[in-house]
Amino acid sequence: MASITAAGTGSGLDIETIIETLTNAERIPTQTRLDTREIEIQAEISAYGSLKSSLKDFQSALSGLSTVKGLAARSANSSDEATFTATASSGAAVGSTNIQVMQLASNHKLVSNADFTGLDEAVGAGTLSIAVGGNSFSVNIVAGDNNTLGDIRDAINDAADNPGVTASILTISDGMGGSVSKLVLTSDETGAANGITVTVTDDVDGMDTDNVGLSRLINANMTEKSEALDAEILIDGEYSVTSSTNVFQDAIQGVTITANAANPGVDETLTVALDKSLITERLQKFVDEFNLLSDTLNYLTDYDVQANEAGLLTGDFAARTIETQIRRAIGSALEGAASSYSSLASIGITTQRDGSLALNSDKLTGALNSNFDDVAELLAGDGGIFKGLDDRLDSFLSSGGVLASRTATFQNQLKDIDEQRVKLNLRIESYEKRIRLQYTNLDILVGQLQSTGDFVTQQLDVIKKGLTRD
Incomplete structure (x- = not known):
């Protein structure tokens, strides 16, 4: 604490050191006790944190073991994983099933019949409308602005409302030592519902369905390189199931089948068993x-x-x-x-x-x-x-469980220690003021006594000198 007086000036004693020593003697035992207890409580909180973490890890090991459904784990095996693979949930029936993969799902792909000299060749102008999966979008093609083959590809790919069509450029040999470029449109998703339809309106040549200008990119003027197909499997030789992807969920309850290769006419075996x-x-x-x-x-x-x-x-x-x-x-x-x-x-x-x-x-x-x-x-x-x-x-x-209760108790104890520190500081401050006042008064008294003694000594010296002269 900051001193409030220049103690010791009257008596010559090192009163500040005396006050500091007495104050520390009053403070340190209680302060040490509170600091030690705080360290102990923090260690106990940490210990309970470790115990809680271990209990959570232990409980996680019970996952799949504490319910009959969880214990009834199933394994699903394919006789030929090159044809299909499978997984099964606990609700799947145990047994064997014949599976034929008739066809895989595929993306729709169209390639322009027209040959272009390169990405910089102007195609035409007008509005190009593309539909896929029940959704459509349009791009405006303007002469001198974005009407080259490369511009049209970029306009399709960059359209904010494009629902799932990717445009690319195919560059191939023209058979005479040179090359030609073609526009390729591919649906992002597989399945029969994701076929691509391309139409043109306001073609600058006045004809939206001919084979000139922008109309060269409509369906009639493009070759289908990949058909939009659903995947199909045949279950037990007579039950046909289709999927827009190569994944069949719950065609057999609780079983997910992933078709990997078409192999029509050939049965492979799916076996579901308890996964012991x-x-x-x-x-x-x-x-x-x-x-x-x-x-x-x-x-x-x-x-x-x-x-x-x-x-x-x-x-x-x-x-x-x-x-x-x-x-x-x-x-x-x-x-x-x-x-x-x-x-x-x-x-x-x-x-x-x-x-x-x-x-x-x-x-x-x-x-x-x-x-x-x-x-x-x-x-x-x-x-x-x-x-x-x-x-x-x-x-x-749980939030009301023994771990939470013990941790709450520790937190309350830490709060109590903080309150005791505040009280300790107030008590020590009062104690220091009290002993400072006492030692200040002592200093003044000693100073006065020393002053009186000096005066008496001086008077005696005067008397002594007078007696000597006589």
Whole structure:
């Protein structure tokens, strides 16, 4: 604090140092206590942040395992992936289906019959209207402005309302050592509905449908190089399905088929089955994430006897409760189970001596092959282990859960520390003023005593000198 007086001038004592020392002695113990507690609280907040992150990762591992639908994962396999590939959702029926790819979807492509000497040749003038997919747009072609072959290409491509047509230039040999250029129009989307129609109005030659000027670009004067076609597949030899793309969604419920090559007359087989390998993969991820969570909890809550160090959450009731409830859920048995599959251990997920989990994939595969429905009921049924565990994790992680509650408590404690610091500063300010006044008065008193003493000394010296002369 700034000094309010030149203390010590009367007595010669270093009163400022005395005041500073006494003030620090009054402030530092409380300040140190508040600083230490703030560091501890911030560390606990960080620890709970780590725990929350680990719990979220662990819960994500339950995705696809805590509902019967999620467990009913399906695989879809093609007997010839060069012809088609497929994926299946959990709602797809298990079984085999014959698939013929009759044709692939294609883009409509038109090439002008007229040969142009190059991009700079003037084509004509008028209004060029192009329609595709039920939408149309027009570009105005003006002589001397934008009527060359290159200008027309750019006008089509740059039109703000172009619904999906790309113009390009094809330059080829003229057969006599030179070259000629042609305008190419291609629809951006495949499918029969995306055919291109080109018309001309106000052609400068007065004829909108002849083969002169701008009219050289209408459909009648262009060659179709690629037809606008829908893809088509034949299911079980008699059911035809079409798609504007090469992707067929839900032609077979829950299955997406992607046609890769036309092969009419040849049946390939689509096989949909339970994806047991995916279930095994998900359960292995669950085991791995649990072990990571267990490591985090051990690090935060254990006491290292050799190092004599405690974890940040050692003895914390909430952290201990979370760990206890999770382990209890994992180690519990399904009440009223209809088969021998009544616990995670019964399907190959066991707790090791160090508290970690391990997965016996052979035992799990045997359980899935033996009775998939009972395994699904164990994990995700109404009283299923993973379903209950997922619900419990939701309660931990919710805005009203134990983690949020503990974090709110820590924040309130930090707020209280700030308030205590304000009170401390006010108290120290008052204390400093009080002792400054005391030492200032002392300084004045000592100064007065010293002045009186000096006066008495001077008078004695005068008397002594007078006595000596006599």
